[in-house]
Amino acid sequence: MMEYVPNRSVMIVDDNIDCLQTFKDIFKNRYIAYTAEGAAEALILLEYAIPGIILLDTKMPKINGYDMLKRLKEDPRWQNIPVIFITDDLTAEDEEHGLQAGAVDYMSKSVRAGIVLRRVQIHLEVQNYSKNLEQMVETKTNQLTRSQDTILDILANITTFRDHETGEHIRRTTMYTQLIANHLFKLGFHNYRLNRKYADDIIKCAKLHDIGKVAIKDSILHKPDRLSFEEFNEIKKHTIIGALMIDNAIRELGDDSSFLLVAKEIAMMHHEWWDGTGYPTGMSGEDIPLSARIIAIADSYDALTSERPYKAELPHEETVNIMLSETGSHFDPGLMHIISGILSDFRVISNDYRDGAVYARISEVYV
Numbered sequence: 001m002m003e004y005v006p007n008r009s010v011m012i013v014d015d016n017i018d019c020l021q022t023f024k025d026i027f028k029n030r031y032i033a034y035t036a037e038g039a040a041e042a043l044i045l046l047e048y049a050i051p052g053i054i055l056l057d058t059k060m061p062k063i064n065g066y067d068m069l070k071r072l073k074e075d076p077r078w079q080n081i082p083v084i085f086i087t088d089d090l091t092a093e094d095e096e097h098g099l100q101a102g103a104v105d106y107m108s109k110s111v112r113a114g115i116v117l118r119r120v121q122i123h124l125e126v127q128n129y130s131k132n133l134e135q136m137v138e139t140k141t142n143q144l145t146r147s148q149d150t151i152l153d154i155l156a157n158i159t160t161f162r163d164h165e166t167g168e169h170i171r172r173t174t175m176y177t178q179l180i181a182n183h184l185f186k187l188g189f190h191n192y193r194l195n196r197k198y199a200d201d202i203i204k205c206a207k208l209h210d211i212g213k214v215a216i217k218d219s220i221l222h223k224p225d226r227l228s229f230e231e232f233n234e235i236k237k238h239t240i241i242g243a244l245m246i247d248n249a250i251r252e253l254g255d256d257s258s259f260l261l262v263a264k265e266i267a268m269m270h271h272e273w274w275d276g277t278g279y280p281t282g283m284s285g286e287d288i289p290l291s292a293r294i295i296a297i298a299d300s301y302d303a304l305t306s307e308r309p310y311k312a313e314l315p316h317e318e319t320v321n322i323m324l325s326e327t328g329s330h331f332d333p334g335l336m337h338i339i340s341g342i343l344s345d346f347r348v349i350s351n352d353y354r355d356g357a358v359y360a361r362i363s364e365v366y367v
Contacts, residue, residue, distance in 0.1 A: 008032055010120060011051040013042040013068070014086070015060045019109055023055060023086075026113045031120070039063035043071065046078055052124050056103075058087045058094065066101055073102050082123045148259050149204065151249070156207040159214055168353050169302055170207045175349045176298035177206040180335075183342050184294075191334070192290055198262070202291045205263035209270045209295050212242025224309035239280045242267030262291050270295040275329045293332045297323070297339070300330070305350045316347040 009032040012023045020035040027033040034049055036042035038060055054072075058065035065085055072078040084105040085098040095106040104123050107116070156170055181199040184192055213221060216238055220231045227235060246264040253260065269283060269292035276284030304322060307313040314322070320343055327336040 009034065009051040011036060011042065011045070011054045013039060013054060014057040019057070026116050030117060039068040042068065050077065051081065052127065053120055054081055054083045055086050056083050058085050058098065069101050069103060082127050084119065084123065152204055152207060155211055159210055169306065172302050172349055172353050173209065173295070173298045174203065174206040176301060176346055177294055178203045179342055179345055180294050180297060180339050183339055187338065189338065194290065201259045201262040202294060204259065205266050206295055206298065208242070208246065208263045209266050209299060210238060210242070211245055211267055212238035212240065215241045226310050236279050239268050239271055265289040266291050266295050270299055273330045274332050293335055297331055297335065301346055316350065
């Protein structure tokens with residue numbers, strides 16, 4: 001396989017052997033020059049050697065330069081290689097046509113060697129700058145993502161250390177959320193307006209849905225019996241408290257906090273019901289953010305299948321039947337219909353991540 005040296009390699013494509021030799025001589029001692037006698041040969045060569053730039057004749061038999069450029073632009077491996085069209089007869093119309101087709105430059109075959117070398121150098125430098133810029137953006141994006149994940153983990157761990165049962169609940173609920181969000185995105189239901197970033201933000205922020213419970217009294221949060229009417233009204237406040245906590249973080253982080261807007265809507269509205277009988281605002285239908293509608297399903301499934309001091313865990317089948325009976329009242333009916341085929345995957349997560357695992361790991365640290 002030929003070596004790819006992006007800043008020092010040039011491919012010349014022309015059906016004229018003399019022209020190929022002329023350009024090869026120009027690049028001698030300056031660049032690694034690959035020559036292809038026609039587009040068909042060039043396309044074969046590209047399977048083994050990807051040059052930094054291509055000089056492409058416009059007028060070749062069978063596959064002309066414009067058709068070859070079209071093929072290059074359609075292939076992810078080659079679409080970013082800068083292409084300079086070369087021709088015997090350079091006209092303004094040809095130049096305009098070439099640039100519209102995606103070439104970076106257009107020059108006559110009779111142009112002086114010094115000009116050829118300078119133009120190639122300029123376009124290689126631009127290409128190299130562009131790649132470096134892309135790498136810088138990617139590095140910055142990865143750093144930002146790691147920072148976001150760290151912030152979310154720190155906030156989520158507050159509730160984990162407050163209540164050992166919460167840790168596995170957070171993990172399971174996040175995993176159920178991931179199944180739903182990825183399924184929606186994969187199927188591409190436009191009425192749910194779920195792009196990749198929004199799906200990822202929902203998955204990341206799911207772990208903060210109960211963050212407001214850190215402000216609820218232990219006597220209520222850990223009560224081994226069912227809550228009284230007054231106690232239940234108190235615990236309802238965790239939605240508003242959670243939203244306020246995240247809102248404070250949003251103000252502190254400023255422009256870097258856009259992902260927390262999703263966390264805020266989840267914390268605030270994951271107990272809203274489709275028919276408007278939920279809390280804290282009584283919001284209904286599609287007015288409830290999609291993120292909160294997804295978490296409502298994940299959170300409810302986990303609540304039903306988990307054992308608590310005041311209730312036994314329910315088996316998967318009974319849980320699904322209850323949730324299906326509440327479709328249209330508690331849950332978004334369209335969403336429930338779409339995810340009905342993946343509910344069996346919830347059972348696997350529920351079995352694999354039982355309560356107590358996080359508490360056991362925390363205890364080991366302090367023993």
